[in-house]
Amino acid sequence: MSESLEYDVLVIGGGPAGSTAARYAAKNGAKTLVIEKRQEIGSPVRCGEGVSLSWLEELEIEDYNRWTAARVKGARIYSPSGHMLQITEKMAGDEVGVVCERDLFDKDMARLAVEAGADFMMKTYAVSLIEEDGKFKGVMARRMGKELEIRAELVIGADGWESQVGRWAGLYEAIPPKDIMTCFQYRMTGIEFDEDYTHFYLGSEAPGGYVWVFPKGPRTANVGLGIHMSSLDGSKTPKDYLDELIASREEFSKGEPVDMVAGAVAVTHPPETVTVDGLMLVGDASRVVDPMTGGGIVNGLKQGKIAGEFAAQCVKEGRFDKEYLQEYEKRWRDRLENRLWRNYMAKEKATTLDDGTFDKLIDSLSDIELDRVSIMAILEGVQKKYPELIKEFEDML
Amino acid sequence: MSKPCIDLDACMRCGACVGTCPVNAMFLKEYTVEVNDDCTSCGLCEKVCPVGAVSLGGE
Numbered sequence: 538m539s540e541s542l543e544y545d546v547l548v549i550g551g552g553p554a555g556s557t558a559a560r561y562a563a564k565n566g567a568k569t570l571v572i573e574k575r576q577e578i579g580s581p582v583r584c585g586e587g588v589s590l591s592w593l594e595e596l597e598i599e600d601y602n603r604w605t606a607a608r609v610k611g612a613r614i615y616s617p618s619g620h621m622l623q624i625t626e627k628m629a630g631d632e633v634g635v636v637c638e639r640d641l642f643d644k645d646m647a648r649l650a651v652e653a654g655a656d657f658m659m660k661t662y663a664v665s666l667i668e669e670d671g672k673f674k675g676v677m678a679r680r681m682g683k684e685l686e687i688r689a690e691l692v693i694g695a696d697g698w699e700s701q702v703g704r705w706a707g708l709y710e711a712i713p714p715k716d717i718m719t720c721f722q723y724r725m726t727g728i729e730f731d732e733d734y735t736h737f738y739l740g741s742e743a744p745g746g747y748v749w750v751f752p753k754g755p756r757t758a759n760v761g762l763g764i765h766m767s768s769l770d771g772s773k774t775p776k777d778y779l780d781e782l783i784a785s786r787e788e789f790s791k792g793e794p795v796d797m798v799a800g801a802v803a804v805t806h807p808p809e810t811v812t813v814d815g816l817m818l819v820g821d822a823s824r825v826v827d828p829m830t831g832g833g834i835v836n837g838l839k840q841g842k843i844a845g846e847f848a849a850q851c852v853k854e855g856r857f858d859k860e861y862l863q864e865y866e867k868r869w870r871d872r873l874e875n876r877l878w879r880n881y882m883a884k885e886k887a888t889t890l891d892d893g894t895f896d897k898l899i900d901s902l903s904d905i906e907l908d909r910v911s912i913m914a915i916l917e918g919v920q921k922k923y924p925e926l927i928k929e930f931e932d933m934l
Numbered sequence: 935m936s937k938p939c940i941d942l943d944a945c946m947r948c949g950a951c952v953g954t955c956p957v958n959a960m961f962l963k964e965y966t967v968e969v970n971d972d973c974t975s976c977g978l979c980e981k982v983c984p985v986g987a988v989s990l991g992g993e
Contacts, residue, residue, distance in 0.1 A: 575964075583948060699953035699962060711956030714978065719950055721984040766954070766982050774986040799984035801950035 539684040544570045544656075545852045547675055547689035549663050549702050551578045554820025554837030554844075555695030556646040556655075557596065561845025562693075563654035567852040570687065571647075571655055572678060574662035579643030583800040585722060585759050587735055587751045588642075588834050589634035596838050598649075604641040607752040609634070610733045616899035617740030617892040623903075636735065636751045636759070646838075661685065666692065666705050666816070672857070673706065673815035691848050691857050692816045695841070698802060700822035708818060709808050714766040715888075716805035718746050718831050721775040721798070722761025725783070728792035730758060739895045742782055744768035745888040746831070760789060761798065763831050765888055775799075804828040806881045807874055812862035819844045825873055829880040829887070836877075840869045897923045936990055937973045938980060942966060944987035951979035951988055 546562045548555045551573035563569040586606070593601060611625040626634070647657060661680040666673050667688065675688040694702030703709055730736065730750055738748035745765025750758050760783065764775050773781075776799075783789045803824050811818040820837035827836060847865040851857050890898070901922035902915060920927045938951070938960075945967060952960045952967065959972035960979060980988045 697949070699949040701958075701961075704958045712954065714954075714981070717954055717982060719982045719984050766978075769981055771981060775984040776986065797946065799946040799948035799950065801948070801953055801982055801984070803953070 539686055541686040541688065542570070544568050544675075544687065544689045546570070546691045546693060546848045547572070547687055548655075548693045548695055549676065550574075550695035550697060550820075550822070551643070551647055551657060551659075552695060552697060552820060552837070553643055553646045553834055554822075554841040555693070556643070556650040557838050557841030558693050558695060558819050558845040558848065559655040560646070560650035560653045561842050562848040562852075563650060563845075565846055565849030567849040569650075569655040569848075570658060570689070571650065572658045572661040572663065572676075572680075572687070574660070576660045577640075578647045578657075578659075579640035581798075582639040582796075583798055584639045584834075585720075585749055585751055585761055585798075585831075586637050586639050586753070587634070587749065587759075587832070588637050591634070592835050592838055596842060601635065604637050604639075604645050605635045606638050606754055607636045607732065609636065609735050609752060612735045612737060613731075614737045614739065614899060616896040617738075617742070618896045620896055620899040620903055622899050623734075636753055642834075663696075663702065666702070671814060673813065690815070691851055693844060693848060694816065694818040694822045695820050696822050698800070698821045698826075700818065702816070703811075703818050703822050706813050706816050706818075708811060708813065709824070712803050712805055712824075716803060716828075717766040717801055718763040718804050719766050719769070719775050719801045720746075720761060720763040720831070721779050722749075722759050723779065723783070723794035724753060724757065724796035724798075725760045725789060725792040726757040726795050728756055728758060728760070729788040732756075732758075739899070740892045743778060748779075748782060756792070757795075759798075763802070766801075768888075802826050802831045802833065804831055804881075804884055807870070807877050810866065811869075812859055812866055814859045814862075815857045817844060817848075817862055817865055823869075825869075825877060827880055828877065828884040836873055839872055843868045843872060894926065897926050901926075936975060937969050938975075938988045938990050940967050940969075941987045941989070944985050946985060946987070948984065950982045950984055954978050954982040 545567040546569040548571040614622045663676040667675045732752040736750040743762040745768040746763035748762040811823040825836040826833035961968040
């Protein structure tokens with residue numbers, strides 16, 4: 538006989554989106570459990586760790602110091618031949634803020650969920666969904682090698698990029714390779730760079746993506762890159778690209794790696810639906826990663842809050858059917874979808890640009906006084922200096 | 935046709951292949967990546983692997 542547990546809301550995955558969904562579900566009265574397959578929340582880290590702070594108030598977070606490795610003054614974006622655009626915090630949207638310690642960050646989000654009343658269960662992974670009368674009613678799980686039945690009125694899949702829950706629920710098709718970014722990063726120590734900024738390098742050093750240098754402390758940074766899967770021809774891996782880049786720059790090659798991170802993100806458009814009877818998805822599992830930056834934390838947190846609040850409402854109303862869950866779809870899409878689509882279109886454009894175009898683009902922007910980073914301001918800047926280039930971007934106007 | 939062979943000494947268990955697999959034939963376990971019989975040898979796992987730990991050649 539396997540053990541059986543009963544909850545109102547079961548969250549699969551203890552990352553930031555899952556913990557936040559659990560936090561707001563529990564806070565609003567739902568009996569909530571988070572299961573996490575790993576033995577530690579937030580570890581191993583699979584992230585570049587750059588995050589804005591524009592969401593702190595919305596997520597009711599008072600202290601960001603406990604998980605902050607470095608506070609930056611702005612972001613610097615470089616073209617292949619070295620033109621630079623500097624973005625300061627007040628003109629940026631989600632590009633500037635802090636570089637975090639993701640393991641501490643994730644644990645802090647879990648703490649907030651626990652303080653709101655959620656239960657957590659570690660080293661516990663979902664084996665299959667329990668389906669009754671066409672509705673999902675929980676999962677069969679394994680905890681420390683023992684079978685466990687967890688019944689819940691509502692299952693929230695927060696199991697990340699490689700989500701099994703989303704696939705079991707039949708919620709999405711395979712992601713096309715052009716919408717997959719594959720990434721590799723070292724934490725390098727003993728390197729030389731301006732520690733007051735995050736740095737982004739565009740162009741063929743990271744085809745279809747970019748190279749990032751995010752400060753983590755004295756002479757230490759996450760140095761990584763993301764490459765569009767469709768730009769890889771099989772002759773070099775992302776690790777090969779990064780090794781070549783580091784070897785070619787003295788400021789990096791004098792340092793040594795103290796950590797390695799690999800991973801992939803979906804830089805795709807939002808899926809048509811992330812809900813079925815008795816189940817919804819949040820975070821990377823629902824594909825809300827920003828297609829331009831590959832960043833997923835902030836969208837996951839915002840969507841997690843919406844999901845948790847709505848989950849508690851479902852419990853109060855006793856409604857878990859797909860029709861009722863459309864209200865969740867509406868709320869998160871109102872909050873995130875326009876920007877996701879806009880940045881998806883921008884990404885589709887950006888991946889077609891060659892090094893010469895990036896040079897002209899950044900050159901024309903570094904001349905003008907940008908008080909806000911907006912698509913319109915950028916296009917106006919380009920029009921002034923390279924009117925012939927604007928034709929490339931006409932479809933974005 | 936051969937299933938992907940994963941070099942566990944190089945594999946970082948990052949899940950890039952698991953999320954990319956178009957037929958959901960790969961599973962991330964604590965110490966390994968499992969491939970089941972749904973695999974069609976399409977090769978996308980080999981291509982997406984950030985460290986070159988997956989290969990379809992041989993065996």
